[in-house]
Amino acid sequence: MNALSLDTVVLAENKQELVILDQTLLPGEIRYLHLSRTEDIREAIYSLRVRGAPAIGVAAAYGIYLAVAGLEETDMDRFCAVFREKKAYLNSARPTAVNLSWALNRMERVLDAERDTLSVEEMKRRLCQEADAIRAEDIAISRSIGEYGFSLLRHGDGILTHCNAGTLATAKYGTALAPIYIALEHGWDDLRVFCDETRPLLQGARLSAFEMQTAGVDTTLICDNMASITMKRGKINIVFVGCDRVAANGDFANKIGTSGVAILARYYGIPFYVCAPSSTIDLSIPSGEHIVIEERPAEEVTHMWYAKPMAPEGVKVDNPAFDVTDHSLITGIITEKGIAYPPFDRAFARLGIV
């Protein structure tokens, strides 16, 4: 079974349930959840059952549609009031990935633009169409990022990636792993992928290594603290990572540990590329210090993967889920519109990212 064949997040045919692959159970178990309640969809986002900036955006778009799809309401004002209440609730699930608010805001723009010309029932159908469009666009965007990223690869390259920005982080194909999927489509069979395990939630070990191994790619799992020696030994030719929010100057937030990988890549003279759908670029913030970093429960560090205590009871724990990498450490930002090179604010404008 190839992970690329798994749907990450999709609306059920009856249009009454969101079907998500529960990523907290991977790689050991493939289980799909059928969720219709807003509370359950929000919990799935918070608990990383569905995760990855683009996948979170798709889940939120369908989540807000499902939040109002069952309303037996004919008054548009009351329908809109419920919509906005449910939107705020879904938006509070996780703060760092911009795609969550981006998708919900896009859905609200449809509501505001067409509320005077549609009935409530017609609006429900229109919102479902917009969520479908967001998902379809995400797949096309991932493929385009993959094509641009593939243009940077050479036969035999060793690629380091951090966390999971593969098909499981999007509707399909992924961002940082998309170039490898495209290379496979071109018949390449000599790439080597190194996956940082990415503590504490191990998205690299559990998800990226799973994706690459099931795709038949030469895959090596390393602990996060092994990235330096792996680079020093000359095994890495390029780094591809995903992102959760990119600021106007190119600073970006990604899974905790990414900034360390970027510093190492700079030290060892290895190209470091960020794979960013334009929906993840937030031009409303000038630089990375404006990005809110999600803090998560201590148990993810101390208890999640251990049968026995791995730390003294009651020890203080920091668990920031993301960190911000300075734009000065980035070789290029691969978007679906092309590759942006420094200075990134001008490059974004040239690519039509406004």
Ligand SMILES: CSC[C@H]1O[C@H](OP(=O)(O)O)[C@H](O)[C@@H]1O
């Ligand atoms: C293609 S975006 C993937 C991005 O999202 C991940 O965060 P999380 O697993 O907490 O949703 C990670 O930062 C990935 O790079």
